[in-house]
Amino acid sequence: MSREVLPGRYTADIDGxxxxxxLIGMRANRWWRLGRVMRIASRMPPMLRHLMTHPDAGLLGFEQWFGRTTILLSYWRSSEHLQRFAADRDAPHLEPWREFQRTFxxxxxxxxWHETYEVPAGHSETVYxxxxxxxxxxxxxxxxxxxxxxxxxQRMGR
Known part of the structure; x- marks a missing residue:
């Protein structure tokens, strides 16, 4: 995907x-246990590839940042889509989560960590x-x- 700078001012238009x-992420509490940290971190790319190739799963898009604490910011059609993906035995989330619970x-x-927010249309404000x-x-x-x-x-609809 192009990361070309788009001159001017833009906003987001939510359809729906x-x-x-x-928001989801992880924190390397003991950085010297790098093998364990990398084992957990390696579970996210297959999930993202799956979601990007299965648009019916409901992921609209994401941004991510790496560091001692990683952050993945994602946007979904609904919390139901997110919960369905998390519990889907055929998707690449449930087994890594269970492994984390057993092993780490x-x-x-x-x-x-993770946080989930439902944002009604007209209750967000963006500018780029x-x-x-x-x-x-x-x-x-x-x-x-x-x-x-x-x-x-005005963008908040007030």
């Missing part, structure tokens, strides 16, 4: 009643100035800021 925002949970070596496609606009629709959407208050 809500978007589900899901409670060891203190690696922490995992001189940025490549990014975030919610990359996951939904990237549209120029136009009359009636110039301010944060």
């Amino acid at each position: 009643e809500t978007v589900t925002v899901f 949970a409670g060891s203190g070596d690696v922490g995992v 100035s001189d940025m490549p496609l990014f975030g919610l606009a990359r996951a939904t629709a990237h549209v120029p800021v136009a009359a009636g959407r110039n301010t944060a208050r």
Whole structure:
């Protein structure tokens, strides 16, 4: 995907009643246990490949950052889609999660976390100035800021 800078001001246009925002990550609590950290980190790429090749699973898009604490910011059609993926025996999530619970949970070596938010349409505000496609606009629709959407208050529908 191109990361070409798009000059100007843009916003995201959500098609639908809500978007589900899901943040997930891990933290290397004991960086010297690099093998364990990498074993857990290696489970995410197959999940993302699966989701990107199965659009019916409901993932709209994602951004990710790496460091001692990793963060994956993802956008979903609904929390039902997210929960269905998490519990699907044929998808590449359930078994790695069970393995983490059996093998790593409670060891203190690696922490995992997630947060889920349901955002009704009209209850989010985005602006992207001189940025490549990014975030919610990359996951939904990237549209120029136009009359009636110039301010944060207008973009929030107030």
